[in-house]
Every structure is written in C-alpha cells, then in structure tokens.
Amino acid sequence: MVKVDKKPKTLQVSSLFTNVKYEIPIYQRNYAWEEKQIEQLIEDIHSSKGTYFLGTLIVNQKEADVYEVIDGQQRLTTLYLLEKYLKIDILKGSLYFEAREKSNRTLSIIGTEEINDVLEELQSEELIRGYKIIEGYFLSEKIDPVSFREKLNHVQLIRIQVPKNIDLNHYFEIMNTRGEQLEFHEIVKAKLLSQLSTNEDKKAGSILWDACSNMDSYVQMNFDLNTRRNLFSDDWSGIHSEVYDFDKVRGIIGNGDHVTTGTKTLLEILTDKQPTNKGRGSHMEENERFESIISFPHFILQVNKAISKAEENESMLDDKNFLKSLELNWENEEKSKAFLYNLLKCRVLFDKYILKREFVGDYKETGKWSLQRLESYKDRGYLKPKYVGTFGGEDDTKNKQLRLLQSCLRITYTSPKTMHWISLVLTSLMNDENGNILEILEKYCNHKVRESKYENASGFHFERIVFTYLDYLIYRDGYSYEGKQIIFPLKDDWQFHFRNSIEHFYPQNPIDVDPSTRWNLEDLNGFGNLALITISGNSKFSNLPPNGKVTSYPNIIKQSLKLKIMREMMHINGGVWNQAISDTHKREMFCLLQGGGSNGLF
Template sequence: MNTRGEQLELHEIAKAKFLEVLDTEQDKKTAALIWEKCSNMDSYIQMNFDPSVRKYLFTNDWSSIRDNINDFDTIKEFIHSEDEDNNLVPLIEILKNKKLFNNEISKDEVENERFESIISFPNFLLQINAVLNNLEEEDSTLDDKHFLNNLSWAWGDADKAKNFLFHMLKCRVLFDKYILKREYARDYKETGKWSLQRLERYNDGKGDKPKYVGTFGEDNSQNNKQLRTLQSCLRITYTSPKTMHWISLILTSLLENESCDIIEILEDYCKTKVFESKFENSSGFGFERIVFTYLDYLLYKNGYSYLGKEIIPPLYDEWQFQFRSSIEHFQPQNPVEGESWEADDLDGFGNLALITVSGNSKFSNLPPEGKITSYPSIIEQSLKLKIMKELVNFDDEKWTEEKARKHKEEMFRVLKG
C-alpha cells in the first residue's frame, strides 16, 4: 500500500522488485522503460515507444526487433534515455504514487484504441514466466493467485532480471504479431471482430505512420484466415487466463524459430485436447467444449457437403467464432409436443451443439423445426448446428433419431480425420 492508502497492484510490486536488484541508474531507466511500454497491452508495442527510440529498437519496417538487439544491455545501448527522462521517477516513488509515468496520449495511441488484447499485462508476465521456464501445462503456472511467487525467481539477481525483461520485450513483439486481438473499427466499431495483423511502417508524404496488414500477407489470405479462426476457437473455449496455455506454446515455438508452422502446432494441441476428453465415450453435458469448437474450426477450414450439396464452403467468410458455452439439445429434453427421445439419442453428440447462453434460453423447449424458423441467427452461431438444420430440411423435413445418429458418426469421422 502506498502513502495515499491505495492498494498496489501485484504487477506494480513486481516492477519494484525487478528495479531493486538492478545495479545502475541506467539499468533501472531501461528496465522501467521496457516495463511501461510493454504494460499497455491494447496497442502494438512499437507505437508505445517514442519515435526516437522506435527507430533504434525496430527494423526499418517496424515489424520486428533489430537483429543486433539480442539482450538487455544492447537495448540499453540503443535507447536514447534523455528522450525518456521525463517518464522516469525514482524507485521510492513506486510506493508513493501509482501513476508513475506521464501518459500523454499521442495520435499513435489514439489510433491503437481500436485494438484490444485478449489477455491482461499481469497474465502476459505469467506467460513469459511459463516460456522461460518451459513449464508444463498446469493451471497454477498462469494463476494470478500465485503471481508474485511464480515470478520471484526472476528478480533473484540482476542477470535474471535483465534476461526476463529482455524476453518480455521480445515476446511482446511476437505476441502482437502472431496472437489475435479484438479490433473495433469501421463496421465492427461497436461489436468488434477477431483480428490477426502485424504492424508495418509506411510514409504518407508527411511522415511515418503505422499500417496494419495480415500477419501472413493479405488479411484474407488462407493462412491468415485459418490461423485467426483457430486461435479464436481456443480463445472462446479456454476463457480463463489461467487456462490459456496455448499462448505460451506459440511464444515458445516462435522464440526457437519464427518460421515455425503455428497452425500445425495449434491443431496438434487441439487434437490432443479433444482425444484426451474421451469424446467417443461422452454424453450430454459431459462433452468438453473443445470438442464442439474444434469441430467447428475443422468444418470452417475444410468446408462440408452432404449428398453432393455444399452446406459450408471452405474458409466461410460470413462466419466467425462467438463466445459460446451452453450445450444445446436440438431435440429438447422436455419437448412441448411429441414424444421424448431415448437418452442415448437425446444426449448423443448428433443431437448437441454449442451456442450462447442467451441463445439456449430462447430455444428453450421448442422443437427443432421451430428453432430453425424462429431463430435463424442462433442457428448460424455453430457450423455443426447449421449442418443439423440442413439435415432437417432434407427428405421428410423432420429431425429424427436416425438423422442424429448418422450426424454423430459423420462428425466423429471429421474429428478423427
């Protein structure tokens, strides 16, 4: 707690611990600068730096850290600290005032208000911790309840602190380049959309400006669309920051080789999760969410046809993942009309889909045909559910136990394929 009676946040305490073990004033200045620039997660890291520092740290196109920046001391050498002096406050002030730096809003920062990170800065620090220590996938490694304890090794001495701070900056550049964000601009200014873009420099004749282009070329290129959808699949499945181990998996791989196949790495991760869930022996609410979301990703990636009719085109442009957590019984558990199904079919995967809580509430106990006609937008939430709708419309215009069984077999084939 500082002298004004305000409770210090855990990452502020951690910052003080890091600065305390550094030997020189220049080291402390460099560390404070890295920390403060990395802490603004909702803008691209390059735009958090003053232009006079940006040109020394990043490549000419701004997309990467320069090759000759390979440790903390080389960052210190290239930073013109006199340009940043007005942002530095003595260490003792950390315990007196939470507002340590002058957060003057530049035009660049206003531009970056269109983006929103999928994790907070404290969780990003825990992700770096997991990367540097090659930690196994355990919830406690990313749990902020153990925040200071998990990080305490990193301020054990000056060398450890410098190594952590250097990798914080390096991983933050990779994070902004390869991990999706929410973007609020143009038609999506209110609702937002998933965005996978890297920052590049361009000159408009008046000066250097940032532009945002697809991480893998054009924003609508196959790899970009596929990776964006795959990451959004994981984002809506593992909603708690302490379960987002897929992020440290990507960062670890990129640190080893930035040319690694992230799509293959994440697909393998999802496959492992799906098969560990023992989905073929599951029933009803016992199915894990990753089974539904990864299936929707595969349907998005490869498309789906039934009896020669294309139901879902590959890389379907009109669809994106929403936050869905409610398992829906297409044939209701307590139908308002007609007979109830036997449990094996009712709770079988062929009769289930993952939709929003509000969508589940609206569907209630309506029959499948009523759900299709009354709430078509809810049907569109899930590509699996979209297929189920087409199966209803095929043949006898009804949803039957036999159709549900065949659909289950077909979707299991897709998952295992």
C-alpha cells in the same frame, strides 16, 4: 449530518447486501461483464482456500447506510446476481441503479418466480444474461452451490471511502484510465529493477516495462519515434537484429525522450488534477482500436512460462502463485536483465502472432477477431503505422485459418490460467520465428479433444473444445451431405462467438408432444443432437421443436457450423429431425474429429 467511515472497512461477501444499500450513479455505464469476467470471478472464489480478498470497492457515503459506488460496480453487481442464484437472503433494494427503472425491476425479481410474470421487454437484458451465465457455469462445471455458499463466508472486500469534497466526476474518469493501485506486477517490476546496478539500467528497465504494460496497442507505438526507429527493424515489425540483449536496449532507450509513470497511492490519484491520457504520446486511436485477449499481469506469467519451456502446468499461469512463479527471475542482475529483454521480445511476437479484438468500421462497437502485424509506411516524408494481415493480406487463406483457430481456443479456454496455447506459441517463435504455429495449435487441439474422451461422453459432459474445434475443422475443410455441399472450405467471414451453453436441437422438454414419441435419453443427449451456442441463444430456443428454432431464430443457428449442418440435414430430409438422422450426424462428426489433424495446406 452523516457520520462518514474514513477508514477502509473489511466486508464479508456473504453478508454484503444484508444491512446496507449501494447506488450505481447515472454516469456509470450499464452492467457489461461477459462470460470471461463472470466465470473468472466464480472460479477464483471456487478455487480459493482460507480467507480470500476479492479487491476493493470505492464508495462515497451519502447516508448512514447508503453508499454511492464509484469504482467496482461491475464486480458488485455480479456478486449480487451470484447471491441471488445461491438463494442468499438479500435486503430488498440493497443494490439499485439511479434512474434506471428496467434494471431495478430486474434486480428485484431475478432468481424468483416473479420474473415469469414480467414481460421480457421490461427486463434488463444485460442483467438476465449475467444471471444465465452464472447459472450455466455452475451447471457445466458441476459446482456445488452449498459448498460455494460456505466459501463466501471467507471471501472479503475492502470498502474505501473517497476523501471529503473530492471531485467525483474527475475521480471516476481517472479510475477508468490510470487509477490502478499497487498490484503484484508492480511488485515484480520493483524486484527486477532492484537487481540492476546503475541508474541508467533502472531507468531503461522502467521505460521498457511501462511500454510493454500497455497491452491494448502494439508495443512499438508505446515508444517515442526516435527509440522506435533504432529499437525495431526498418519496417517496425520486429526487434532490430543488432538489439539482442538488455544492454543493447538500454543503449537505445537512454537516448530517447520518455516520461515514465510511477506507482501512485490512492490519495495521490484522487488529488491529482493533471489531465489524463490513456496512451503514450498521441496514439489514442491505437488504444481505442485494439483490445488484448489477456491483461499485462497474465502476459507476464505467459512470458515466464515460455522462457521456462515448462509443460502444461496450470499453477504457472495461476495469478494466485504470481510472485512465487516469477521469483527466479530476480535472483541476480543477469536473470533480471534477461527477463526484461524477453518481456519485450515476447511482446513483439505476441502482438504479431496472437489475435486481438479490433474495434473498427462495422465492428466499431462489437469488435472482431484480428490477426495483424504492425508495419511502417511513408506519408509525406513521415513514418506512420499500418496494420496488415500477419501472413499476407487479412483475407489470406493461412491468416484466416490461423485467426479462426486461435479464436476457437480463446472462446474455449476463457480463464487466463488455462491459456497454455499462448505460451506454447511464444516458446516456438522464440526458437524459430518461421515455425509452423498453425500445425502446433492443431496438434494441441487434437490432444485436448482426445483427452476429453468425447466418444464416451453424453449431454452436458462433452467438453467445449470438442464443439469448438469441430467447428474449426468444418470451416477449414468444408462439409457435404448426400452429395450436397453445405459448408464451403474457408469461404465466408464466419466468426466464433463466446459460447458456453450446450443446446439440445430436439428439446429436453418438448411442448405439446405425445409422451410416447419423446426421444430416449441416449439419443437426446447424444452428440448428434447437441450444439454449443451462447447462453442467451439457448434461452431463446427454450423448448421449441427443431423446425421452430430454425424458423424463428436463424441468427442463432449461424453461431455454430455444426448447427448449420443439422439444419440442412433436416431440410434435405423433408423437415424431419429424428433419432436416425441425429445418429448419422454423430457418426460423421466423430469421423471428422478422429481425422482432425493438419490438412497439409501449408
């Protein structure tokens, strides 16, 4: 009989895989973390001081030193890849997937020379991508692996054993819908509500908070229909003009039909057999259709920064300072009520003017960038929601331009603590909803580009905003070379990808090239020879010559408008890409950046 550890156990991350094995059961999805989650994990560890708790790992003990992972497998797998990159000794087979041979083969050879001996189609693309993201981030951010390994000695996880005879399938389902434990944002909720003097105020505050916390649907849809009619304007697109403070909100919410959700302990979650519903009411389709670009805790920090009208202070958006940053809001009842009202006001503005990912139609699986507002319409006498472009139709020029500009910022500043542009927009809209946020964000990007001192940079020292904002400017204004229009302004449906890898169009280590013809380092690392693409795209390009890249991987070329220009310049010059053409391209791109303000269209 296996002796089961019933008490939560503190584990040191640096020795997480030395003497135990973790099995990822077949019912769990494949490894799916992308750049934003992986980079955030690395950054959290890198910026930590002293002992740092990374969260919990929920397991079911199968044998003496074998644990089935119930919750936390994405983080656990990332830590495994991270330790492989850092060359930390890992017990062979210490992490494995049930009935997934390709994944297990990749885990065993990743980070070693053996990987070159295994065909690419026999490797797990998801795990290889995750490893490349880790490798790329360490290089781009110049993180010292030795000092990072030392930090891992002070990073800990809490391993929790599920209760005996628990229904694991049921548990896994609810952990992925509502199984969130007491976190800082719930503490903030309790602090704010504790300042309210009446039960009616507390109830209304709790309902308002819970409605705002569901970030993956438009906030209007998180209230019952009666409340929605009275709380929002006739078309539901904004808060009613007569609802200007918390007391007005309470008067409306108090007449609604709500079921609030309270914080549950781990045991309550595990033993609760009631059916779950991700949303409120019957709006599962909205929850499945949209995805917010930030979580609710980070939204709270954005609201706090917006109403504080603070300058770009990274500590205000850093969740390590979560409670300290917010504590002024529960000094008294007046401030608590003001924050709760501003939370709702900012949520409405956020949903209307900040882009989301939308999973619908051809983008049901991959998602696309979406900038839409919610409106009501009548169908057989009933009001129903519809989503239209925030500024006119979804293809309206201004809507398309602002959507692209925001996605440029989203893919550049992937860590929530660096997304100051969101609070900048919220502050402006709270003062005047008719403010020109396109102009505000263009000025912000211009400032960031100038601040990067790109004119004196080289190679991997160019900051991502230089590449991404340049692509935005090319999309906005178009581009022609030697009289030929290469990019037409605001013409096609081009979208930003999450890109983090600087690509040398003429490769750093060209294959089968006479050493005397190789480029010098200044030209090789010059801006004219560089583009920003995905890590997987960079891996495929490898050391192919420019013609080989263009011919073999046309879809990767499309990731960057700058790269599309480089391709066309090469074609116009008879298939040649040399130092002179690269230098011409650099000078022209720098001219675009130096004049990259508003083009006065709006």
